[in-house]
Amino acid sequence: MTRLKPTRVAGLILLALGLLAGWQVSIIPAPPAYAEVGPHLVPGVTVALLSLLAIAYLLADWQTGQVDMIDDPEETPNPGANKRLQWYGIGLAALMVLIPITGLGAAGAFAFVGIAKAFDSKRTTIDFLIGAIFTTVVWMIFALGLGVQLGPLVKGF
Amino acid sequence: MASFDALMQGFHAAIQPTILLYGFIGCLLGTVVGVMPGIGPALTIALLLPLTFKVPAAAMFVLFAGIYYGAMYGGSTTSILLNTPGESATLVTALEGNKMARKGRGGPALATAAIGSFVAGTIGTLALTFFAPLVVEAALAFGPAEYAALMVLALVAVSAVLGRSALRGLIALSLGLLFGLVGIDLQTGQPRFTFGTAELLDGIEVTIAAVGLFAVGEAMYLAWQGRSAGGEIMRMEGGLMLSKSDWRRSWKAWLRGAGLGFPIGALPAGGAELPTLLSYYAEKKTQQPS
Numbered sequence: 001m002t003r004l005k006p007t008r009v010a011g012l013i014l015l016a017l018g019l020l021a022g023w024q025v026s027i028i029p030a031p032p033a034y035a036e037v038g039p040h041l042v043p044g045v046t047v048a049l050l051s052l053l054a055i056a057y058l059l060a061d062w063q064t065g066q067v068d069m070i071d072d073p074e075e076t077p078n079p080g081a082n083k084r085l086q087w088y089g090i091g092l093a094a095l096m097v098l099i100p101i102t103g104l105g106a107a108g109a110f111a112f113v114g115i116a117k118a119f120d121s122k123r124t125t126i127d128f129l130i131g132a133i134f135t136t137v138v139w140m141i142f143a144l145g146l147g148v149q150l151g152p153l154v155k156g157f
Numbered sequence: 158m159a160s161f162d163a164l165m166q167g168f169h170a171a172i173q174p175t176i177l178l179y180g181f182i183g184c185l186l187g188t189v190v191g192v193m194p195g196i197g198p199a200l201t202i203a204l205l206l207p208l209t210f211k212v213p214a215a216a217m218f219v220l221f222a223g224i225y226y227g228a229m230y231g232g233s234t235t236s237i238l239l240n241t242p243g244e245s246a247t248l249v250t251a252l253e254g255n256k257m258a259r260k261g262r263g264g265p266a267l268a269t270a271a272i273g274s275f276v277a278g279t280i281g282t283l284a285l286t287f288f289a290p291l292v293v294e295a296a297l298a299f300g301p302a303e304y305a306a307l308m309v310l311a312l313v314a315v316s317a318v319l320g321r322s323a324l325r326g327l328i329a330l331s332l333g334l335l336f337g338l339v340g341i342d343l344q345t346g347q348p349r350f351t352f353g354t355a356e357l358l359d360g361i362e363v364t365i366a367a368v369g370l371f372a373v374g375e376a377m378y379l380a381w382q383g384r385s386a387g388g389e390i391m392r393m394e395g396g397l398m399l400s401k402s403d404w405r406r407s408w409k410a411w412l413r414g415a416g417l418g419f420p421i422g423a424l425p426a427g428g429a430e431l432p433t434l435l436s437y438y439a440e441k442k443t444q445q446p447s
Binding site: 017021038079085120 | 325332334335338342373379383
């Protein structure tokens with residue numbers, strides 16, 4: 001089995017999104033009988049447009065191929081791109097998962113470490129310290145200075 | 158000349174040192190707010206509203222106007238140097254200004270954004286003083302059909318003119334419309350695309366989409382490429398000043414921008430994004446890249 005081209009994957013994701021959105025449109029309650037235009041009209045048209053464009057994209061990709069930046073010699077990544085992207089994903093996921101558990105401060109520090117690793121940083125401890133200081137300063141400006149509800153810096157303190 | 162007298166009275170009030178100080182604080186705060194993505198002039202003004210109980214109204218108006226102008230300019234700084242728009246209205250500045258910064262022309266890009274803001278802002282303010290009564294009549298004549306037409310024009314123009322592939326532009330357009338539809342339908346109160354979660358009832362904010370696309374996306378792209386950091390620092394070469402040819406190419410664009418921005422900005426719900434995109438389209442079609 002040959003691997004799918006990234007452009008093909010993008011087209012399929014768009015099509016899947018169109019189907020998902022179509023399902024969401026179908027569960028919008030129907031308008032009362034006297035209303036000609038209901039809350040499902042514009043979403044329906046938009047979803048239909050998106051699905052049609054996704055099919056057109058896939059057809060064009062199948063016939064002539066879509067432009068992919070990976071083929072552009074000036075844009076090709078240095079080796080290890082997937083590993084860097086994995087670290088980036090781990091950093092973002094840490095932020096999303098940890099905020100409800102530990103509060104913004106610790107989550108921000110862990111996210112900083114992950115994303116710094118995505119940019120080939122080798123000094124994990126120093127990264128953690130920088131991230132912790134940075135999130136603390138940001139938290140102080142917004143939570144203490146401006147009164148934005150950000151929750152405690154670290155849960156339990 | 159009743160409006161002229163009123164304008165002179167306004168200048169008399171504005172020239173007082175305390176009011177000037179409030180104006181300075183407003184601009185400074187606004188620039189800081191504009192530089193930071195995720196917090197905009199509307200939020201800042203809302204946070205500072207309690208001050209109106211203590212401070213006279215004229216000073217507060219000057220402060221708020223300063224915040225708005227400062228934020229609109231501050232947003233262009235991060236757009237040009239970091240490719241991260243601080244405000245939704247500076248998306249276009251990020252698209253083109255960052256290209257200039259990459260070529261080592263960040264200084265002139267910042268300068269033309271600042272001077273252009275000043276020139277067009279002054280024209281707009283003066284025009285508003287004298288034409289406000291007329292503009293009100295025009296604004297009231299705008300119905301739903303006219304707004305829809307204006308919106309379609311801006312959206313189609315943008316998606317067709319950006320990038321090399323019209324198909325991709327249209328896909329991005331319909332994706333954007335789809336994300337814009339998330340939340341409660343204002344006419345009937347029905348939730349749409351919320352998957353039953355309360356957090357999505359308010360919809361997806363423009364700032365969130367902008368930060369996700371331009372900050373998170375840009376960082377992800379840079380990490381994927383894995384270039385050494387040295388090549389990515391935007392150097393400010395050649396100073397801040399515009400060259401003669403920059404002036405020659407810029408001044409008409411400032412005036413055209415003011416001409417597009419003022420009428421649309423004076424309409425209720427005209428906003429800052431629509432005229433920005435329209436004038437980008439106009440410049441992209443009329444100017445030859447040098």
